[in-house]
Structure formats: structure tokens, C-alpha cells
Amino acid sequence: MKIKALKGMVASVAVSALTAGAVFADDLRIAYTGYSTDNTFWIGVAKSAAAQAEEMGVELIDLTASSADAAAQKDAVDRAINMGVDGIIIGSVDNRAFDASLDNAKRKGIPVVAVDTGIEHEHVASLVQTDNLAAASIAGSYIVDKLDSGSVLILGGSAGHQTGNARRDGVKIAAEAAGHEVIFQICDWQDACAYETTVNFLQSNPDIKAIFSAWDPGALAAVSAATELGKIDDLVIVGFDGNPANLVSIEAGEQAATIKQDNTRMGVEAVTNLIGLIKGEEVPSFTPIDGILITSDNVGDFK
Structure with a gap:
């Protein structure tokens, strides 16, 4: 009888864990910081990233500065980490500015995806970029x-x-x-x-x-x-x-x-890859997107 009761408790805990995981998935928050909000290309990236996040049932917090400012962008990444977001997308102004911030993100288990520009840091697990x-x-x-x-x-x-x-x-x-x-x-x-x-x-x-x-x-x-x-x-x-x-x-x-x-696809792929990382899935380390001569x-x- 005790063994049966114990099995029942284990089953109950497992169900509760699955339920909690489902709630967690629905409550994901990710942060995005692009190059600036006054650049046509980056406006397109931000819009498509927001639309993809909404489609996937994820809250996207846009922390992009109004103009290209490397220091302000690093502060935005630090704020996102302190907010406890589940993941971060960075379209960097200066791809050399984030070492300490990314070290911190790694310690806290917050995955990071780079979009448009590569960031040389071991914690950046995915780059979505035009070739x-x-x-x-x-x-x-x-x-x-x-x-x-x-x-x-x-x-x-x-x-x-x-x-x-x-x-x-x-x-x-x-x-x-x-x-x-x-x-x-x-x-x-x-x-x-x-x-x-x-x-x-x-x-x-x-x-x-x-x-x-x-x-x-x-x-x-x-x-x-x-x-x-x-x-x-x-x-x-x-x-x-x-x-x-x-x-x-x-x-x-x-x-x-x-x-x-294709800034629309860049925003979509960045969000998709980040959600995959958060869920523990394998995602491409590099997603190249073809350019088109007009x-x-x-x-x-x-x-």
C-alpha cells in the first residue's frame, strides 16, 4: 500500500511539473535590442521579430535606443539580464562591447542570439545574418x-x-x-x-x-x-x-x-532560434540569408 501511495505521489508530481512547464512556455519573455529605431532596415527587423514573438505566444520587450549608441545598447542588455528575461536578441552597434554582459548572461543561463552582425563570444549560440x-x-x-x-x-x-x-x-x-x-x-x-x-x-x-x-x-x-x-x-x-x-x-x-x-526573415529566424535555445533544442549556429541584387x-x- 505504501509503495502504491508513493507511486501515486510521483505521478502527481510529474503531472504538476509538466503543467508548470506548459505555463512557463506560455509566459516566456525575451528582450530585443537592435541597432536603432531611426533606421529603415532595423525598423523592419524589429517589426518582424515582434510579429513572430506574438505568433509564438512570447512577450518581446524592445529595448532598442532611438539612435545608434553602443553604451546605451550595452546598458539595455544589462537591464534585460537584471529583469530576468528568458533570452536576448542583439543587433549590435559595436559587436565588441558585450563581453562582461554576456559573461553575466551565461552565468544566469540566459541564451543570446545575434542578428545581422556576429558577436565573438562563446555564449552567443546563434547568428542570423545576410551572407x-x-x-x-x-x-x-x-x-x-x-x-x-x-x-x-x-x-x-x-x-x-x-x-x-x-x-x-x-x-x-x-x-x-x-x-x-x-x-x-x-x-x-x-x-x-x-x-x-x-x-x-x-x-x-x-x-x-x-x-x-x-x-x-x-x-x-x-x-x-x-x-x-x-x-x-x-x-x-x-x-x-x-x-x-x-x-x-x-x-x-x-x-x-x-x-x-531580407530583414523580415532575419527577425523571424532570430526569434525562432532563440525560442529553440530556451527550450533546449538544437538550432543552427549560423543562419545565412541570401542577398538579392536590385x-x-x-x-x-x-x-
């Missing part, structure tokens, strides 16, 4: 096909930024392999820098025939600078992101092309 090197290689090949001669100016992101470096390298390798001189300038993803750099180099170096910007707003800044200098018709300007304003510029014959990132030939398909 930047391959996509930029497509952009580089497009530029090479359009040029008979001349130099290529590359407007880059931040020093040491994994995403920016891959985009730079894809274009640089293709252009140099075809015999073109490549001029690279760090612009920290700042549109004003892209504009000023374009003005300065176009005035001092008439051999520049193509400009690649590692982000689409920078390409629009280059378009503005080239237009004001009366050189827009002599240049091949290519961006990266596939933002709506850039598609308008391509349709108008100003910007030549852009590489579209030119005047196919821009209408993406507007």
Missing part, C-alpha cells in the same frame, strides 16, 4: 561589369565591424581582381560622413567611377553629393540594404543598384 561576403561579391561583380576603367570608392561602416568588413571585402576583392584601384574610407555608418567623403574624393580624384556604400542611406548621401557636383551621370553608385528610398532612387536612374537584405531591371518587383 554579407557573398552578397557584396554580387555587388562587386555588378560594379566590375559596368566599368571599363577607373577607381572604386568604398564607404564603410565602423572599424572592426564584422558586417561592414565583409561588405567591404566582397566588393574590394572583386574590383581588385578586375584591375581597379579601391579606395576605402571608414564612415561609421554615418550619412554625413558618406556625403562629405564623396564630395572630397570626387573633387580630388577624377578617376573615381564607382562608389559602393555598405549601407543604403550612405548610398543616398553619395547620390546627393554626386548630383550637386554634376557627376551623377558618370558614376555607378551601389548600396546595401534594399531600403524603399533607395529603390526610388534606382527607378529614377540615380543610384545604380543595391543589395536587398537594379533598374527588377526594381519594380520590390516596390
Whole structure:
């Protein structure tokens, strides 16, 4: 009789544990901090991540700062950890800024997924990202096909930024392999820098025939600078992101092309992978997403 009673108690505890687990799954809270809330690409990532979280019955807390601020983003990650969230998604401003925070997340068993930009830390279990090197290689090949001669100016992101470096390298390798001189300038993803750099180099170096910007707003800044200098018709300007304003510029014959990132899929995959990690499932350590070349030939398909 005692043995039967004990078995009944064990069964009861097991049922209670399963019930508690189900409640826990329904009450998951995850935090998201993207690059900024004033960037078209990142607005799209945030919207799709929020929609996917809602579909999966998970609360998503968006802690993204209004502008790109590495210190504010690190504080946001620390706040999320102190809140006791079940997982964190980071679209980093500076992918080198999180070591102590991620050490803390590891100690507390809070899984972390990176989106768009890799973060070199052992606790980041999954990266969802455009295959930047391959996509930029497509952009580089497009530029090479359009040029008979001349130099290529590359407007880059931040020093040491994994995403920016891959985009730079894809274009640089293709252009140099075809015999073109490549001029690279760090612009920290700042549109004003892209504009000023374009003005300065176009005035001092008439051999520049193509400009690649590692982000689409920078390409629009280059378009503005080239237009004001009366050189827009002599240049091949290519961006990266596939933002709506850039598609308008391509349709108008100003910007030549852009590489579209599927920011909707990036948000979806980041949330899906994070929930998988929280549940103890195996998820891909790297989810590559193809980039798409948009030119005047196919821009209408993406507007």
C-alpha cells in the first residue's frame, strides 16, 4: 500500500511539473535590442521579430535606443539580464562591447542570439545574418561589369565591424581582381560622413567611377553629393540594404543598384532560434540569408 501511495505521489508530481512547464512556455519573455529605431532596415527587423514573438505566444520587450549608441545598447542588455528575461536578441552597434554582459548572461543561463552582425563570444549560440561576403561579391561583380576603367570608392561602416568588413571585402576583392584601384574610407555608418567623403574624393580624384556604400542611406548621401557636383551621370553608385528610398532612387536612374537584405526573415529566424535555445533544442549556429541584387531591371518587383 505504501509503495502504491508513493507511486501515486510521483505521478502527481510529474503531472504538476509538466503543467508548470506548459505555463512557463506560455509566459516566456525575451528582450530585443537592435541597432536603432531611426533606421529603415532595423525598423523592419524589429517589426518582424515582434510579429513572430506574438505568433509564438512570447512577450518581446524592445529595448532598442532611438539612435545608434553602443553604451546605451550595452546598458539595455544589462537591464534585460537584471529583469530576468528568458533570452536576448542583439543587433549590435559595436559587436565588441558585450563581453562582461554576456559573461553575466551565461552565468544566469540566459541564451543570446545575434542578428545581422556576429558577436565573438562563446555564449552567443546563434547568428542570423545576410551572407554579407557573398552578397557584396554580387555587388562587386555588378560594379566590375559596368566599368571599363577607373577607381572604386568604398564607404564603410565602423572599424572592426564584422558586417561592414565583409561588405567591404566582397566588393574590394572583386574590383581588385578586375584591375581597379579601391579606395576605402571608414564612415561609421554615418550619412554625413558618406556625403562629405564623396564630395572630397570626387573633387580630388577624377578617376573615381564607382562608389559602393555598405549601407543604403550612405548610398543616398553619395547620390546627393554626386548630383550637386554634376557627376551623377558618370558614376555607378551601389548600396546595401534594399531600403524603399533607395529603390526610388534606382527607378529614377540615380543610384545604380543595391543589395536587398531580407530583414523580415532575419527577425523571424532570430526569434525562432532563440525560442529553440530556451527550450533546449538544437538550432543552427549560423543562419545565412541570401542577398538579392536590385537594379533598374527588377526594381519594380520590390516596390
